[in-house]
Amino acid sequence: MITEKEFQFLIEKERKIIDAKLKKVLVKRKPRSLYEPSNYILANQGKRLRPILVLLSAKAVGGQYAKAYNAALAVEMLHNFTLVHDDIMDNADKRRNKLTVHVKYDVNTAILAGDSLLAVAYEYLLKGLVVPGNKVVTYFTKGLVEVCEGQSLDKEYELKKSISINEYITMITKKTAAMAEMCCAIGAQIGGGSSSEINALSLYGKNLGIAFQIQDDLLDITGDEPSFGKKIGGDLIEGKKTFLFVKAMETAKGLEKALLKKIIVNKGIKQGDVAFYKNLYQKLGVLDDARKEIMKYTLKALRQLIQIKNENDKAVFTLLAHSLIKRTT
Amino acid sequence: MITEKEFQFLIEKERKIIDAKLKKVLVKRKPRSLYEPSNYILANQGKRLRPILVLLSAKAVGGQYAKAYNAALAVEMLHNFTLVHDDIMDNADKRRNKLTVHVKYDVNTAILAGDSLLAVAYEYLLKGLVVPGNKVVTYFTKGLVEVCEGQSLDKEYELKKSISINEYITMITKKTAAMAEMCCAIGAQIGGGSSSEINALSLYGKNLGIAFQIQDDLLDITGDEPSFGKKIGGDLIEGKKTFLFVKAMETAKGLEKALLKKIIVNKGIKQGDVAFYKNLYQKLGVLDDARKEIMKYTLKALRQLIQIKNENDKAVFTLLAHSLIKRTT
Numbered sequence: 227m228i229t230e231k232e233f234q235f236l237i238e239k240e241r242k243i244i245d246a247k248l249k250k251v252l253v254k255r256k257p258r259s260l261y262e263p264s265n266y267i268l269a270n271q272g273k274r275l276r277p278i279l280v281l282l283s284a285k286a287v288g289g290q291y292a293k294a295y296n297a298a299l300a301v302e303m304l305h306n307f308t309l310v311h312d313d314i315m316d317n318a319d320k321r322r323n324k325l326t327v328h329v330k331y332d333v334n335t336a337i338l339a340g341d342s343l344l345a346v347a348y349e350y351l352l353k354g355l356v357v358p359g360n361k362v363v364t365y366f367t368k369g370l371v372e373v374c375e376g377q378s379l380d381k382e383y384e385l386k387k388s389i390s391i392n393e394y395i396t397m398i399t400k401k402t403a404a405m406a407e408m409c410c411a412i413g414a415q416i417g418g419g420s421s422s423e424i425n426a427l428s429l430y431g432k433n434l435g436i437a438f439q440i441q442d443d444l445l446d447i448t449g450d451e452p453s454f455g456k457k458i459g460g461d462l463i464e465g466k467k468t469f470l471f472v473k474a475m476e477t478a479k480g481l482e483k484a485l486l487k488k489i490i491v492n493k494g495i496k497q498g499d500v501a502f503y504k505n506l507y508q509k510l511g512v513l514d515d516a517r518k519e520i521m522k523y524t525l526k527a528l529r530q531l532i533q534i535k536n537e538n539d540k541a542v543f544t545l546l547a548h549s550l551i552k553r554t555t
Numbered sequence: 556m557i558t559e560k561e562f563q564f565l566i567e568k569e570r571k572i573i574d575a576k577l578k579k580v581l582v583k584r585k586p587r588s589l590y591e592p593s594n595y596i597l598a599n600q601g602k603r604l605r606p607i608l609v610l611l612s613a614k615a616v617g618g619q620y621a622k623a624y625n626a627a628l629a630v631e632m633l634h635n636f637t638l639v640h641d642d643i644m645d646n647a648d649k650r651r652n653k654l655t656v657h658v659k660y661d662v663n664t665a666i667l668a669g670d671s672l673l674a675v676a677y678e679y680l681l682k683g684l685v686v687p688g689n690k691v692v693t694y695f696t697k698g699l700v701e702v703c704e705g706q707s708l709d710k711e712y713e714l715k716k717s718i719s720i721n722e723y724i725t726m727i728t729k730k731t732a733a734m735a736e737m738c739c740a741i742g743a744q745i746g747g748g749s750s751s752e753i754n755a756l757s758l759y760g761k762n763l764g765i766a767f768q769i770q771d772d773l774l775d776i777t778g779d780e781p782s783f784g785k786k787i788g789g790d791l792i793e794g795k796k797t798f799l800f801v802k803a804m805e806t807a808k809g810l811e812k813a814l815l816k817k818i819i820v821n822k823g824i825k826q827g828d829v830a831f832y833k834n835l836y837q838k839l840g841v842l843d844d845a846r847k848e849i850m851k852y853t854l855k856a857l858r859q860l861i862q863i864k865n866e867n868d869k870a871v872f873t874l875l876a877h878s879l880i881k882r883t884t
Contacts, residue, residue, distance in 0.1 A: 260707035311670060317664040334710065337666055341640060342703040348696040352689060360684055363692050367677040374671040378589035381663065473799040
C-alpha cells in the first residue's frame with residue numbers, strides 16, 4: 227500500500243509534469259497581446275489540485291494518466307479563467323504574491339485573457355477525445371455553468387445583510403465544489419469508468435470541494451501567514467461572508483451579534499481588529515463548527531471510495547483528503 | 556426556384572422562430588442576478604444572421620432545421636458573449652439603441668453575464684448532439700478561440716499608428732469571418748454533409764463574413780442613419796481603423812495623409828468634421844475600393860456554392876449574399 231511519503235512524492239511529481247505542460251500551452255501562440263497575459267496567470271504556480279483530481283480519477287478506474295493530461299490542462303485553464311475574472315470583480319490586487327492580471331495589465335486585457343483561457347481550455351479538452359467524448363465536454367460545461375452561477379451568488383450575497391448556512395453551502399457547492407466534482411467525473415470518464423465509478427468519484431470530488439472551501443475559510447483565521455500568501459484575517463478585513471461569519475451570525479446574540487453586523491455595515495474591519503474577532507469566533511465556537519463541518523464533508527467524500535476497487539488508488543484518494551484537512555496554507 | 560420575396564419570408568420566419576426560442580433560454584434560470592443581465596442582451600433583437608447560417612447550412616446538405624436549432628441558439632449566445640465583453644472594452648454606452656449591459660448594470664455584472672452566455676452556449680450546443688458531435692464542438696471552439704484573437708488584434712491595432720490592409724483583413728477574418736465560417740461548418744456537420752460540402756460552406760461563410768465586415772465599415776459612411784442605429788461617421792468619430800481608413804492611409808499623400816494621421820493622433824474626430832472626411836474618402840476613392848473588395852469576397856463566397864446540389868438551397872445562399880451587399884443598415 228502507498229505510504230504518505232510516496233503519496234506526496236506522486237503528487238509532487240504530477241504537479242511538476244502539469245506545470246511543465248502548462249508552460250508550453252500558450253507560450254508560442256499569437257497574438258502575444260492576448261496570450262502573454264493569459265500565460266502570466268497560468269504560470270503562477272498553484273496547487274494544481276484540479277488537474278491532479280482528473281489524473282487520479284482516470285487512474286482509479288483503470289485508465290492511464292497519459293490519456294487524461296489534456297483534460298487536466300483544460301480544467302486548470304478553466305480554473306484560471308475564473309481566477310482572472312473573479313479578481314477583476316473582487317478588485318483584488320494580488321494573487322499568490324504577484325499582481326493580478328487586471329492590475330499588471332488592465333481590465334480590458336484581463337477580460338480577454340480570461341476569455342482566451344476558457345477558449346483554449348475547450349481546445350485542449352477536445353484534443354484527441356474519442357467517443358464518448360461528448361460526455362466529457364458535457365461534464366466540463368456543467369462545471370463552467372455552475373462556477374458562473376456560484377460566482378454570481380457570491381456577488382449577490384455580498385450585498386445582502388445576512389445569508390443562511392444553506393445559502394452559503396449552495397454558493398460554495400457551485401463556486402468551488404462543482405469544479406472538483408467535474409474534474410473527477412471527467413477523469414473517470416476518460417479512464418473508462420463505469421457509471422457507478424464515475425458517480426462515486428464525482429461525489430468524492432464534490433464533497434471534498436465543499437470541505438476544501440470551508441477549510442479555506444477556516445485558514446483565514448488559523449492559517450500560517452508567511453506561506454499562505456494572504457493576510458491572516460483577510461476575509462474579515464474584506465467583510466466576506468465566510469462559513470465562520472455566517473455560522474457566527476447564526477450563533478451570536480445581543481452585543482456579539484451587533485459586533486458581527488458591524489462587519490457588514492462597515493464593509494469589513496480594520497487590520498487591528500482581527501485579533502478581537504478571532505477571539506469572538508473562538509468564543510462562539512465557530513472554529514470548531516467549521517472543523518466539524520470539514521470532517522463531515524470529508525467523511526462523505528471518503529465513503530464514496532468503496533466503489534474504487536484498487537486498494538492503492540483508494541489509499542491515494544484517502545491520503546489526498548487527509549492532506550487537504552491537514553493543510554495550513 | 557425560390558423568389559427573392561419567398562427568401563425574405565423564409566429568413567423572417569426563421570428569425571422569428573430563433574427569437575422565440577432565445578426568449579425561453581434564460582428566462583427561468585437561476586440565479587436571476589446572473590441570467591437577468593444575460594437575457595437582457597439576448598432579447599435585444601438583432602439580425603440573427605449567425606443562427607440563420609447554421610440552419611441554412613444544415614438544410615443545404617440535406618439535413619433538417621429541427622436538428623440544428625440548439626446549435627443555432629448556441630452560436631447566437633456565443634455572439635452575444637462577444638458583444639457584452641467587447642462593449643466593456645470599447646467603452647460603448649449603447650447597442651441597438653439600448654444601454655449596453657455594463658452601463659445598465661455594471662462592469663462586474665457584464666463580465667459574468669458574458670461568461671454565462673458562453674457557458675450556456677456550450678450547454679445548448681451539446682444538447683442532443685450525437686456522434687460525430689465532437690466535430691461540432693471543435694468547430695465551435697475554434698470559432699471562439701479566433702474571435703478572442705481577433706478582438707485582441709483589434710485592441711492592439713487601436714494603439715498602433717497605422718496598420719496594413721493585410722493586418723486589417725487578418726483581424727476581421729478572426730473577429731468576424733471565423734464565426735460565420737464556424738456557423739456554416741456546424742450546420743453542415745449537423746446536417747450530415749460530406750467533407751467537401753462542409754468545406755465549401757465554411758469558405759462561403761468565411762468570405763461572406765469578410766465582405767460583411769467591410770460592408771459594415773462602408774455603411775458607417777454611406778449608411779442609412781435612422782435604421783442603422785448608430786451615428787453616421789461613428790467609426791471616424793471614434794478613430795477606428797476601418798477598411799476605409801486603412802485604405803485611405805495607403806492611398807493618400809502629403810496634406811491628405813497628414814489629415815488622416817490627425818484622426819489617430821486625436822483619437823477620433825468631431826461630429827462636425829464627418830462630412831469633410833467623407834469627402835476625403837470619396838476623393839481618395841476608398842468608398843469604391845471598399846465596394847470592389849466587398850464584391851471580391853462575395854464572389855469568392857458564391858463560387859463555393861457549386862458544391863451545393865439542391866438548386867433551391869443554392870439560390871437561398873445566393874440571395875443571402877445579395878441581401879447583405881444591398882443592405883443599408
